[in-house]
Amino acid sequence: MPDGAQCLHPDEALPPALAEAAEAALLADKAGPVTVGEETWFVQPQTPPPRMIVVGAVHVAQALVPMAAAAGFSVIIVDPRRAFATEERFAADAELVTEWPDEALEALRPDSRTAIVTLTHDPKLDDPALDVALRSGAFYIGALGSRRTHAKRVARLQEAGHGTEAIARINAPVGLDIGAVTAPEIALSIVAQVVAARRGKLLGGKLG
Secondary structure, three states, X not given: OOOOOOOOOOOOOOOHHHHXXXXXXXXXXXXXXXXXOOXXXXXXXXXXXXXXXXXXXXXXXXXXXXXXXHOOOEEXXXXXXXXXXXXXXXXXXXXXXXXXXXXXXXXXXOOOOEEEEEOOOOHHHHHHHHHHHHOOOOOEEEEOOOHHXXXXXXXXXXXXXXXXXXXXXXXXXXXXXXXXXXXXXXXHHHHHHHHHXXXXXXXXXXXX
């Protein structure tokens, strides 16, 4: 900015090229200089932390929450089973929502800055969450379970009306293939894959 002026987008009118650069910076969550004509502007996105919605207050979630929080995510645990979704098990690292997953996700309105991970292994909880997730703009969707489990899940989602291309958005088994066995290892693989998807890193032929 040649004169040190500051402008807020979209509150103030900007040249089309600069407005486009501002939108791109918001999507990428990256700051940088932009030259418009003979002027150079520095575009700095001001955004809330990306969200990670975790369906299932299970042992993997207990390991996942602090790792995701350390990576900069605002974590929300969704589980109607109040015996699992307790502050004692998750401290202050996550917001706890004890509604049914489909109702919770509809209210949370996942967007392009939201990752959704289902961990319950229970179709009654995971499937409704995935149904909403696939109709959202979430940048990442992952589901815990073996390939055999996922094949059955795919069949159910197809019966629910989701097409092959939409279902292919689901990363399953969830997480990078690092040979994870323990809950912390699985959590690490999930965070790594979510970060890769957020940063646009191509893994195994697809994003994240």
